[in-house]
Amino acid sequence: MKIALVHDSFTQMGGAERVVDALHELFPDAPVFTLVFDIKFKEKYKDWDIRTSGLQTLYSALGKLQYLLPLIPWGVDNLDFTGYDLVISSSSSWAKNIYVPKNCRHICYCHTPTRFLWTEPDYVKQEVPMILRPFARLFISKMKKWDYNGAQRVTKFIANSKEVQSRIKKYYNRDSEIIYPFIDTSFWHPVFPIPLLAKEGAGEVMSDGETSLSSRRHSEPRVHPRGEESLYRDDEILRSAALPQNDAVSRSYFLLAGRLQAHKQNDVIVEIFNELGLPLHVVGTGRQENYLKLIAKPNISFLGHVNDERLREEYSGAKVLIYPQLEDFGLMPLEAAACGTPTLALGRGGALETVVPGITGELFGQSVVSPLMRCPENQTAYESAIYKSQIKSLILSCSPQKYSLENLRAQAEKFSKAKFKQRILNFVNLK
Numbered sequence: 001m002k003i004a005l006v007h008d009s010f011t012q013m014g015g016a017e018r019v020v021d022a023l024h025e026l027f028p029d030a031p032v033f034t035l036v037f038d039i040k041f042k043e044k045y046k047d048w049d050i051r052t053s054g055l056q057t058l059y060s061a062l063g064k065l066q067y068l069l070p071l072i073p074w075g076v077d078n079l080d081f082t083g084y085d086l087v088i089s090s091s092s093s094w095a096k097n098i099y100v101p102k103n104c105r106h107i108c109y110c111h112t113p114t115r116f117l118w119t120e121p122d123y124v125k126q127e128v129p130m131i132l133r134p135f136a137r138l139f140i141s142k143m144k145k146w147d148y149n150g151a152q153r154v155t156k157f158i159a160n161s162k163e164v165q166s167r168i169k170k171y172y173n174r175d176s177e178i179i180y181p182f183i184d185t186s187f188w189h190p191v192f193p194i195p196l197l198a199k200e201g202a203g204e205v206m207s208d209g210e211t212s213l214s215s216r217r218h219s220e221p222r223v224h225p226r227g228e229e230s231l232y233r234d235d236e237i238l239r240s241a242a243l244p245q246n247d248a249v250s251r252s253y254f255l256l257a258g259r260l261q262a263h264k265q266n267d268v269i270v271e272i273f274n275e276l277g278l279p280l281h282v283v284g285t286g287r288q289e290n291y292l293k294l295i296a297k298p299n300i301s302f303l304g305h306v307n308d309e310r311l312r313e314e315y316s317g318a319k320v321l322i323y324p325q326l327e328d329f330g331l332m333p334l335e336a337a338a339c340g341t342p343t344l345a346l347g348r349g350g351a352l353e354t355v356v357p358g359i360t361g362e363l364f365g366q367s368v369v370s371p372l373m374r375c376p377e378n379q380t381a382y383e384s385a386i387y388k389s390q391i392k393s394l395i396l397s398c399s400p401q402k403y404s405l406e407n408l409r410a411q412a413e414k415f416s417k418a419k420f421k422q423r424i425l426n427f428v429n430l431k
Contacts, residue, residue: 003030004081006089006098009065010037010045015331016111019160019181020090023109024048026421027088033079035072035094036065054078066129069136073097073146086428089154092328097150107428109158109179112328113151113171117144120263148172158427161329163349179427180353182420183331185412187308188338190316190405251400253279253301255318255341257311257332258325260286265324265346270296272392283314315339320361320398323351324391330354333361338412342403344394360403360411364390 005027007020024032031049036059055068055075062068068075072094081087081100089095092111100106113119117140148171151157157176159165168176256269266282270292273280280300282292293302306314312335315321321336321343329350333343337360345351347363355361365387 001085002083003027003086003088004084005030005032006079006087006091006095007032007034008091008093008095009035010041010050011065012038013041015181015329016090016092019109019111022182022417022421023088023090023424026424030088033081033098035059035075036068051079064129067132069132069143070139073143076150088428096154097147099153105155106153107156107158108154109160109424110164110168110176111160112164113167114143114147116140117147118171119167156427158424161350161353163352164328177427179420179423180415181329181331182415182417183334183338183412185338185409185416188312188315188335188412189409190340191312192316251317251319253281253318254395255281255283255314255321255336256324257283257314257321260284260289260292262288263325264288266292267295268388269322269324269391270300272388272395273297273300276392276395278395281314281318283311311335312339315341319400320344320395322391322395323355327351334412334415337361337408340405340408342398342400342408344391344398354411354415356407356411358402359407362394362398364394 005020005023007016010017020032024030031051033051033053035053036056037045037050037052039060053075055065055071055078058068058071059065076094076097077099079098081098081104084100084104087098087100087104087106089098089106089108090111091108093114096108096110098106151168151172151174154174157168157172157174158179159168159176160179160181162178165176165178168174254273256266258264258266260266260282264286266288269280270282274295274297277297277299282296282300282302283304283306285305289302296302303310303314315336316339318336318341321332321341323330323333323343323345326346326349330345333345333351333354336343337354343351343355343361345355345361345363346365348365351363355363357363
């Protein structure tokens with residue numbers, strides 16, 4: 001059977017790209033078709049057979065796929081799948097809209113229906129340059145029709161969560177089967193001792209994402225405060241998870257991580273920690289970063305972009321991960337759980353499938369309307385106050401000792417890479 005893989009574009013690295021990596025491991029001889037490929041990833045994918053669309057030359061010149069929005073349907077049609085028996089696409093936007101030969105199956109692993117068309121009306125405002133926005137808005141109605149028609153040509157849909165499954169049904173009127181994405185549970189595990197950020201802030205963030213040596217120090221590792229050694233399973237990860245007792249490094253700070261964009265509700269969390277005065281580490285970059293730094297008080301440290309090793313340390317040393325955004329699925333609560341850290345998450349979207357209340361964290365915002373669920377101009381002061389009060393209460397009552405490392409790791413292991421690969425193979429063979 002001749003197989004091809006398709007991905008929207010290789011312009012950034014994230015969860016969708018990890019899925020493509022796993023698909024390529026399953027089908028290493030399959031070429032990977034994509035709209036455009038950024039040269040900065042040339043070394044990472046040097047052994048792959050990557051085939052770009054006719055938009056590649058323009059993308060290389062302009063550097064932004066958003067500038068090519070009107071040409072995207074042409075670029076998708078430009079991809080030729082003649083001679084293939086099976087095409088597997090990884091799509092959060094365009095890859096599902098491909099044409100395949102009559103007797104070729106097209107299985108789409110859908111991360112979400114195209115966001116700016118269906119679920120995020122402000123996405124264009126955030127991502128498209130101002131000069132192009134009027135044209136983009138006029139074009140959206142045509143793009144919706146094109147996107148819907150493309151979804152009807154897919155043979156079978158895979159959704160990455162119940163949230164996305166419901167969107168596929170709502171916007172495309174298509175059924176789908178859920179196969180959850182994965183985390184690398186061999187990489188994400190507790191690591192101690194934890195580097196300590198300088199009292200005055202995060203210190204200089206180095207090019208590889210590490211803080212400078214002058215802004216961190218180490219404590220001697222001691223017994224994990226969540227229980228005796230019998231708590232841990234008999235494997236290397238759990239036996240090595242000895243957490244320092246020093247309050248300066250041991251679960252003393254809260255963690256907020258991810259892209260710093262307006263729809264992620266990071267500003268709400270910063271405002272809350274301004275009031276509480278508790279230490280908060282913020283990992284990530286984005287358009288809202290400067291604003292958040294402007295309003296943040298000294299108890300809030302911004303680490304910027306960090307590499308995975310440093311993020312693993314941040315997970316391991318945090319009292320809890322705070323996850324206020326609505327996500328299609330969301331890998332961070334699982335990464336945190338694998339590192340022995342619970343999550344306080346918005347009780348909507350993918351978090352409902354990854355955070356188990358009382359076992360791996362807690363959920364908030366289920367009984368009130370959050371700022372994310374309603375336009376700011378329609379958000380009443382009462383609703384906003386109730387929402388913030390609920391989050392504050394969970395933060396103040398948070399006790400890491402409540403959550404056993406065994407339960408946290410067990411939840412993360414449900415979403416392992418091996419399980420993901422096997423489910424994909426079963427789906428491809430049976431469907």
